[in-house]
Amino acid sequence: MIDECLVVEFSVTGDDCPLADASRETGVTVDARPPQLRRDDNALLRFSAGDAADDLAAVLDADERIRYLHTSRTDGATNFRCLSKHPCVVHELTDAGFMAETLQYRAGTERHTGAVVGHDVLQGVLAAAAETVGVSLERVSPLGSEDDDAVAQRWDVTPAQEAALRTALEMGYFEVPRGATASDVADELGISKSAFLERLHRGQATLFAQVFG
Template identity: 30%
Template structure:
């Protein structure tokens, strides 16, 4: 039975992790073009952060050799990033079993989504069976930090809230625990922003997007259509 997993790989040396650390308000997702040799280019999607801050972080990253802005829509910027170093130079100090890492590329698994955080990568992947997943998990538990977030059979629906970014989850949790959603509120948006170390506008945006996503994935699909006057 095929499985779908969401998990976090905690490795500070992963590509672009230092960019996520230097631009904490950004949501960063990547696609790897593996058919381009030992140093495949990355397609990098950056959301909710000014392009100037992102490009400054690219400039200071030892992983980024060249980068090109290939387009943007709204708050999402799309870059093509060429690595400055290969796999061994990038991960050699962190992961000893590079041959095992290369072998994972031939496993019965497909990584469908990669999100870069300040601690590593959060991935969503499809595995052909439990053995393929266990091989993957065992490797990363031995060579890095591995935290499983979700494991379901292929075809099962996601739980409500799946799909939130880490910054959105953090903003929701902090706002909730500080009493921002209580009536009356015991914490203002500015106080939540101070706790997170970001601007009130950034907190507002994260909460709005998170709340919209939760509504869309829970009750919105069951509502009848509103009258035309709305």
């Protein structure tokens, strides 16, 4: 039994998949769950966007690689579901053993965060990354018990809420005194202040309900 698990984050540039192209063209930040690859090589995509989501929808709807695009609105964000006939970079890493948890597309750069089991698997994933254009390792660290919920467990929050919570935490929004204002975090996310606060409050309410039962 292998008792070592590592948290890994990759930066991806130059990807030509539909989500990367649409995010680059519209300037919209896209928060996505890992794609599910079907036997016919079509990928099931689930993702969300905040401001200017209509522009994103229009670009994707015109993309011949996208099929059955569906949108719905919740918590001030637009949620998307569709099929993609174009392979995603993350599939190359997944085949090598990378367990993706979150993907974010922003201004032509992607962040893929997940885990690998053991250094041997990590070496295989890094070898696959080296053969894939534009993929570089940003961070790797041991997965401790305090991190397990953040990576291995799916809290019942939307990708947009998770992005708001993570970005607020990273920018010091929850510190005393605050390291960043709500407007600062909203600007970093590329959304309005009111949209950020709505996602933050809904995400906090969901997390607190799960933590405290």
